[in-house]
Amino acid sequence: MDAISTVNRENLIIQKDSGLSIMEKLEILSDSAKYDVACTSSGVERKGDGTGIGNTVSAGICHSFATDGRCISLLKVLFTNECIYDCKYCINRKSNDVRRTSFTPQEICDLTIEFYRRNYIEGLFLSSGIINNPNYTSELIYEALYKLRYEYRFQGYIHVKTIPGTDPVLVEKLGYLADRMSINLELPTAEGLKRLAPNKHRKTILTPMRQIQNGINNNKNELAVYNHASQFVPAGQSTQVIVGATPETDYEIINVAENLYQKFDLKRVFYSAFVKVNEDKELPALAGGPPLLREHRLYQADWLLRFYGFQAKELLSEERPNFNILLDPKCDWALRHLELFPVEINRADYQILLRIPGIGVKSAKRIIRARRSSKVEFEDLKKMGVVLKRALYFITCNGKMMYNTKIEEDYITRNLLNVKEKLPFDVNGVTYRQLSLFDDKTFTESQPVAEVVGEDEMERIQKKIIRVS
Amino acid sequence: MGTILLCEDSLEGIFTGIYKAYERKENHTECKLQAGEIENYQLFAEYVRVQREEELAKKVSRTICRDLGMEAYLCICQAIATEDKNKADAVYHTVVEGINCFKQSTISKNSSCSTFQFYGIMGNLTNPYVQKVFELSRSAGNEIMRMKEILRFRELENGILFAKIGPKCNVLSFIAPHFADRLPLENFVIYDHLRHLFVVHPAKQDWFIVTGEHFDKEITERFSEKEKEYEALFTHFCHTIAIRERKNLNLQRQMLPLRFRDYMVEF
Numbered sequence A: 001m002d003a004i005s006t007v008n009r010e011n012l013i014i015q016k017d018s019g020l021s022i023m024e025k026l027e028i029l030s031d032s033a034k035y036d037v038a039c040t041s042s043g044v045e046r047k048g049d050g051t052g053i054g055n056t057v058s059a060g061i062c063h064s065f066a067t068d069g070r071c072i073s074l075l076k077v078l079f080t081n082e083c084i085y086d087c088k089y090c091i092n093r094k095s096n097d098v099r100r101t102s103f104t105p106q107e108i109c110d111l112t113i114e115f116y117r118r119n120y121i122e123g124l125f126l127s128s129g130i131i132n133n134p135n136y137t138s139e140l141i142y143e144a145l146y147k148l149r150y151e152y153r154f155q156g157y158i159h160v161k162t163i164p165g166t167d168p169v170l171v172e173k174l175g176y177l178a179d180r181m182s183i184n185l186e187l188p189t190a191e192g193l194k195r196l197a198p199n200k201h202r203k204t205i206l207t208p209m210r211q212i213q214n215g216i217n218n219n220k221n222e223l224a225v226y227n228h229a230s231q232f233v234p235a236g237q238s239t240q241v242i243v244g245a246t247p248e249t250d251y252e253i254i255n256v257a258e259n260l261y262q263k264f265d266l267k268r269v270f271y272s273a274f275v276k277v278n279e280d281k282e283l284p285a286l287a288g289g290p291p292l293l294r295e296h297r298l299y300q301a302d303w304l305l306r307f308y309g310f311q312a313k314e315l316l317s318e319e320r321p322n323f324n325i326l327l328d329p330k331c332d333w334a335l336r337h338l339e340l341f342p343v344e345i346n347r348a349d350y351q352i353l354l355r356i357p358g359i360g361v362k363s364a365k366r367i368i369r370a371r372r373s374s375k376v377e378f379e380d381l382k383k384m385g386v387v388l389k390r391a392l393y394f395i396t397c398n399g400k401m402m403y404n405t406k407i408e409e410d411y412i413t414r415n416l417l418n419v420k421e422k423l424p425f426d427v428n429g430v431t432y433r434q435l436s437l438f439d440d441k442t443f444t445e446s447q448p449v450a451e452v453v454g455e456d457e458m459e460r461i462q463k464k465i466i467r468v469s
Numbered sequence B: 001m002g003t004i005l006l007c008e009d010s011l012e013g014i015f016t017g018i019y020k021a022y023e024r025k026e027n028h029t030e031c032k033l034q035a036g037e038i039e040n041y042q043l044f045a046e047y048v049r050v051q052r053e054e055e056l057a058k059k060v061s062r063t064i065c066r067d068l069g070m071e072a073y074l075c076i077c078q079a080i081a082t083e084d085k086n087k088a089d090a091v092y093h094t095v096v097e098g099i100n101c102f103k104q105s106t107i108s109k110n111s112s113c114s115t116f117q118f119y120g121i122m123g124n125l126t127n128p129y130v131q132k133v134f135e136l137s138r139s140a141g142n143e144i145m146r147m148k149e150i151l152r153f154r155e156l157e158n159g160i161l162f163a164k165i166g167p168k169c170n171v172l173s174f175i176a177p178h179f180a181d182r183l184p185l186e187n188f189v190i191y192d193h194l195r196h197l198f199v200v201h202p203a204k205q206d207w208f209i210v211t212g213e214h215f216d217k218e219i220t221e222r223f224s225e226k227e228k229e230y231e232a233l234f235t236h237f238c239h240t241i242a243i244r245e246r247k248n249l250n251l252q253r254q255m256l257p258l259r260f261r262d263y264m265v266e267f
C-alpha cells in the first residue's frame, strides 16, 4: 500500500487475545483510554460529499454524558493497551499486570461506522499504547484510519494521538487523515517527565508538535493556492497536561500553556486532574482524590488567556504562584485592580467589558450590539446574560451604580463570596460539556448551553467585534 | 379599536398573515397577529381570519431574506417552530421593525437604526418584539441542538434506520438536513411522536416530511440482529468510559436532563 508499510499485516495483531469478544476488547480498550480528557469534536466544519458517511460541525456535538458528568462525543479507545514503556502514572505501564488486547483495523472501522450511523458519536478518538515500537504502532493506526477514510469514505471527526518517536513521514501521513492530532505533554516540566515517564523525553514530544504546527501552516498556504489540496489536521492540535502528579505551581502550568498557544499555535491545552491508578513511591498520595478545583481554576484561567486577552503574568506571579481557592481567576484579578473600576457599560470598549466579572464573551458582544441603538440599562444587562450579582460592584450604567456600593476590596470580596460560585462539580466530580462551552458558562452563568459557539466561531466573532468597536 | 388577524399555526400561515397585515395599510401598532385559535376573546377587537396562501408566504419570506438578512430569517423560522402563544405577533412586529430600519438605513447612514447596519434587526435587543423572537429562537435552537445530540437511530429488520423523538417544538425541518448530509446512503426515518410527523429520507434522495397518526408501529419495533449487539456495545462503552473517582450523577443530570433519556438506547 505504501513504502513505510514493511510489516506483514497478517501477523500484526497479537495472537494471544484471539479468544476475546469484541465486547471484552471494547471494555478493556475504552477503560484504559478514559483518562485522556479531550473528547471534543470541535474545530472543523465539513459537509458530507454524498459518497459515504459523515460530516463535522465546528462547535462539536456531545451525544451523551457519562456518570462522571463528562461528555461523550467520540468513540474514545486505545488501539492497543500493550506497551513497552513504563510511565508511572499510567494504568497500561509495562510493569502492570492487566489484561492486554488490541483491536484490528477492521474492528475499529466496524465500531466507528456502526456507532456513527446510529448517531451515538461524532467520530473516533484513537490513542494507543506502544506495541513493539512507535513506528509499528503508528502504522497500525494509519491502516485503520486509511481504511475508514477511503474504504468507508468516513467524513466524520477523527482525533488521533501521535506516538512519541514516530517517523516524521508517518506523522505527516496521519495528519492528512485526521482532523485533530495531539501529543500529550504529560507533565508540565521536563523534570516531571523524567521522573514519572522515564522512557519519554521532552524532545520526542515537542518535535512532532512542531512538525504538525509547520504542516498546518504550510497546508494553509497550499490551500490558498490550490483549493483542491487536501487538508492537514484542519481542527488543529491539542495536548494534555496532568495536574497534581508532580509539584509544579499553577503559575508554571499556565506559563507552559501560554507558551504552547503562542509558540506552537495549539488549539487547546487540556488539564487532567491526576487520578492515582498505580501504587508507586514517586506518586503523591492525594488524600482528597483528584485535585478537581485546581483543574477547574486552570481551565478558567486558560479561557482568560485564549478569549479574554489576559496574559499569564497578569493572573499569577512567582510570589503568588497558585490560584485563589475561593474566587475565580477573573474576580481575583479584578479585586486586585480596583483602580480600573467602575466601568461605564455604555462607553467601555470590548476588551474592557471582557475584564468585568460577570460579563462573558457573549454578553459583552450583546452589549456592544445593543448600545448602538439605545442606552443600555441595568435591566437590559440581565437579559443579555450578564451575571449582575457579580458585575454590579464593577460597573455603572449611564453614570449610576446599581446600588450604593463601595469600591473597596474587603467589602466586595465579602459580597462576592456570598454569591455562591457554581462549580461544575460538587463533592467529588467535575463535568464537561465540550470544554469550550463549560468555561463560558462559568463566567456568564445564564448562558444556555446550546447557544455556545465553537472555538473558531468564537474567534471569528471576536475579530468582527474588535473591528467594529 | 385594534384588529386581530388569525392565521394558521405554521410558517406559511404566519407569513401569509404578515402579508395581509401590510395589505390592510393600517397602523401596525393597532394590529396583532395570532396563530392558531382565539384564546382570550377581546371584546373591542375586530377579528379577521386569514387563509394561508403559498404564493403570499413566499413573497414575505423573500422580503425577509433580502431586507432583514439570513440570520434574522433563521431566527424567525426557529421562533415560529416553538409553541409560544404570542410568537406570531412577535415575528410580525419584528418584521415591521426590520423593514423600517432597512428603509431608513438606505436613506441615511446615521439613522437611529445604526445597529441594523452592523448586525441586522436581531441586534436590536432593546425592542421587546425583537427580544421575544430572539428568546424564542434561542429556545428552539437549544432544542434543535439537543435533538442532534440525543436522537438515536435503531436499525430495523428491513435495514431502515428509525428514530423516535419527542421535542418541545417542531424541529424536524431543522434537523433533517443535518442527518441527510451525514447519512446520504442510508434509508432513514425520524418520527416526532408528539406531532405525528415523519422525516423520510430514501438513500441518495431528498428528504421530505409526512404527516399521519396511522402507521405500522409493529415494523418499527422489529430490530435487526445487529441492532441489539451495537446497543449493548455502546451502553457498555458509556459505563467504562466514566472515571469512577470523578463520579457525579448530579452533574450528569444537569448536562443531560432526564426527559431525554427515554429516547436514548444507552439509558
Ligand code: SF4
Residues within 6 Å of the ligand: A083, A084, A085, A086, A087, A090, A091, A092, A093, A094, A128, A129, A130, A197
Ligand atoms: S507510553 Fe506511557 S502513557 Fe502511553 S500507554 Fe505506554 S505507559 Fe501509558
